[in-house]
Amino acid sequence: MVEKNGKGARVPEARVIPLHADDTGGRTRWRLGAGETRPRGRADREPSGRARRSDAGTSSSSSTSRTTTTPRPRPPADDAPPQTPPIAVVPDPEPPAWESALESALRFVRRRLAGDYPVDEFGYDPELAESVIAPVLQPLYQHWFRVETIGMQHVPDSGGALIVANHSGTLPLDALMTIQALHSEHPARRRLRLLGADLMFRLPIVGELARKNGATLACNPDAERLMGSGELVGVFPEGFKGIGKPFADRYKLQRFGRGGFVSAALRTGVPIIPCSIVGAEETYPKIGDVAPLARLLGAPYFPITPTFPLLGPLGLVPLPSKWYIEFGEPIVLDRYTPADAEDPMLVFNLTDQVRETIQHTLYRLLSQRRNVFLG
Amino acid sequence: MPVTPSGPQPLDRPSVVLVTGVSRFLGGNLAARLAADPAIERVLGVDTVPPSRDMLRRMGRAEFVRADIRNPLISKVIAGAGVDTVVHAALSASPGSSGGRTAMKEMNVIGTMQLLAACQKAERVRRVVLKSTTAVYGSGSRDPALFDESMTPKDLPSGGYAKDAAEIEGYLRGFARRRPDVGTTVLRFCNYVGPRIDTVMTRYFALPVVPTVLGFDARMQLLHEEDALAVLERAATHDLPGVYNVAADGVLMLSQAIRRAGQVQVPVPSPAVGPVGRLLRGARIVDYSPEQMRFLHFGRVVDTTRLKERFGFAPRWTTVQAFDDYVRGRALRPVLGRARLEAAERTVLRAAKVLG
Incomplete structure (x- = not known):
């Protein structure tokens, strides 16, 4: 109400x-x-x-720093490449560029085949994530969704933090794009460690890749362990309620669970960064749900989108909506002690605060958006 | 009897130690290590089958007692020799080598009950060390990434070794309540590897074609056999009551381990895993029980902070080092070995240069 x-x-x-x-x-x-x-x-x-x-x-003062950064991202540089090759050719004509590229690619393949790479306790495989998964997602990020990030300066360069975002889009592309945003646009190239639902880890291939890409189960021990060791952790508290909501309910935040993420942040004393994602809702507009089929498959929902069962596998191509990812002002929890995590009223209030912030930001970003596909 | 507030009365050095399961690798080598310690007066090794000749020779002055721990006679051995420290290392994980699942369960569960009953009556027993397993945490998609000693499994192990171990730990807790003067140590070991030890895992990785579950990659922690022995020895000779996870640092993915061993991985779709496992078991190649199948899906990693801080032991081999030592020690013949991969890399490069 x-x-x-x-x-x-x-x-x-x-x-x-x-x-x-x-x-x-x-x-x-x-x-x-x-x-x-x-x-x-x-x-x-x-x-x-x-x-x-x-x-x-x-x-x-931050607004002045912003104006100084405005010229940087102007894209004429993208039109420049034709001019750069002559410069690159000058220094050393002996080993062609493709040869060293091939050499390093072969070295990479050999290392992978020999099992010679580190994996952390959570199953995160940094080499695979950076050399294989990120380059595969980059075109989707840059050219398909043309993601624009706002407020990247709110994400700290080091130390633990918890990014809390809205979840949408039937398939968790928003999670992948948020990882990509922080990895490719944050000055410290931070890796976002996502907390995922157990269903994801039960699925073959998806679960395996999720772990290798840095995700782990959304539970307090894992969240606290990651944040405690200075990692940037991402969570979508709406869960399936958010990602699987009908298109008619787009950009209406669902219930935020029990606020487990807030108590984890309180226990580890890391700031909470609200994150609002606009554009993901339109990638796969879920206009229907075949509940019996979903039950049969053990899935939370079986979506019908304008293209999905109709065009077969082609329906899996997301609509090219224009995305905005805004990182809000961090909510600093310094003045609380770990014991405050046991105070349900405080946890609820903080949860509401985060939720309200994201909802407001979503409305603001939406009101600025002229067109779903062109931004 | 004066009871100190901390419960168990400290026993600095054990004088008479009883080790169960000495015909196996860990029990036998532990007995040998303890026998080499001059501070220990007597070392008794118990098992139903005698150890190999080589093992007997290595055990030196340790005495072998051929006895069945399922038989109440064991209490005579304990009382007669004045045993003060019991190391129960007889827990078996492979039904194949124990004469089937029923016999294995009987040996594990009934054997432990009898042994603990005998210990309860023996006045001089001051310390009981149990070799358990991290399998008690189960393995599943809803598990946290790391288990610490206070966590309980999401789904209780439904059968096999894990269930036995969980039940045995329960009996030991009961025993500790009834005999508060006895210090009990539970060591939850992860999978062991090494050049000499023979476990389900070491046989699995020795297969030339290693079946795995399609779309799943388990996170594994391994422990070198020497580290396992060192932990058991430390628990037997020091007063360190409590429950401890024992595993090496670092994690190997199952696929990564197979690659390091140079073997070829054959992913089997999840529904077909059961039949393939049964086939391997039928052919007596690898003895795979259902809970080990689940382990191949999700793996399991435990937190070893308590081992390092309270138990005071840091494994000398990391998981990767232990695994590499096993691969070298077994002289596994790699199908896709490092040398072959490097040769292939050179060939491709040369070919590319010629063409380019």
Whole structure:
């Protein structure tokens, strides 16, 4: 009931927030869009963003650092490559580039075949994750979903932190894209260690790859062990309720479980970083659910999307929605002690705070979005 | 009898030690190690079958008593010799070598009950060490990544070795309640490997074509046989009551281990794993029980902080080193050995250069 009231009341409010928040999002907003073919939408948004920034300029020093970073991501560099080869050829013509590339590729294959690589206690295989899984996902990240990240500076360069995000999209592409975002865009190239449902680890191949890609079971001992050892941990507290919700309920946060993630963060004293993902809901719009079939397969749902059973395997191709991943201001838990994890009221309040933050951010990002596919 | 608040009365050095299961690798070699310790007055080794001649020679002054621990006669041995330390290392994991599952269960469970009953009556017993297994934690998709000693399995082991071990640990807890003056140590060992020891795992990796479960890759921890012996010896000669996970540092994935051994992995779809396992068992190649099948799906890793901090032992071999030592020691003939891989790499490079 409370949620409904909140949402109903928030709609006019959400119109106001975007302006205020445009300066947090401003940096990356123009970045990938700059080279694209939508000058009109941009033109009418840009002045407002600029105006906002100039009068917000006094408010924080971080906004100035943001303006300094704006020129960096401008993509003309992408058009440049034709000019670079002549420079590369100059130094050493003797060993061709392909030869050393082949050599290192063969060395990699040999090491893999000889079992000569480290794996951690959770089954995380950093070499496989970085050299095989990440390059495979990068095109999906960069060209298919054209993910834009906002607020990357909120993720610490080192030390434990807990990233809490909304879950959506029928298949957990949002989890993979968040890993990719932190790995490819964070200055410290951080690895996100995800906490997954037990169902995932029961599935053949999926479970194996998830562990090798750094995921582990969503349970307090594992979460605390990872955060305690300074890892960046990611969790989707909505679980299957979130990822498997019908398309009509898109961007409505589901219940946040029992707040186990908050108590784990309290026990290890790491900050919670709310993370809002926009765009994942539209990858596989779930317009129906064949419950008996799902029961038969032991799955939480059997989705019907506009393309899925209809086009067969082709239906597995996600729709190319434009994505935004925003990392919010960290919620620092320094003033609490591990014993506070036993205080249910505090845990509930913090859980609500995180949930509200993500929901607000989602509404704000949505109100800024003009088009599902073009952003 | 003065009872100290801490319960068990400390026993600095044992004078008479009884070791069960001396015809096996761990029991026999432990007896040999203890016999080499001049501070220990007498070492008794018990088993139903005599140890090999080589083992007997190595055991030196340790005395072999051919007795069945399932028989109440064992209490006469314990009382008669004035045993103060009992190391129960007879727990068997492979039904094949124990004469079938029924006989194995009887030996494991009934044998332990009799042994503990005998210990309970023996006034001089001050320390009981049990060789258990990390299999008591089970293995499944709902398990935390690492088990510590306080955790219980999500699903109780339904049968086999793991169930035996869980029951035996229960009996030992009961015994500890009835005899609070006796210090009890439970050592939960992971799988052992090494050049000499013969276990289900060592036979499994020696197969030229190793069947695995399609789409699953188990996380494994291994322990070198020498480390296992050192832990047992330390538990027998020091006052270290409690439950301890015993495993080496580091983790090997099953697929990785097979690659390191240079063998060829053959993934078998999950539904076909049962029949294939039965086939291997029928052919007396590898003796695979259902709980070991589950282990091949998910594996199991335990937290060894308590072993290092309270027990005061850090394994000398890591999991990878132990496994490599096993591969070298057994002189496994790798199908896809390192040398062959390097040769293949050179060939490809040469060919590419010629073509390029």
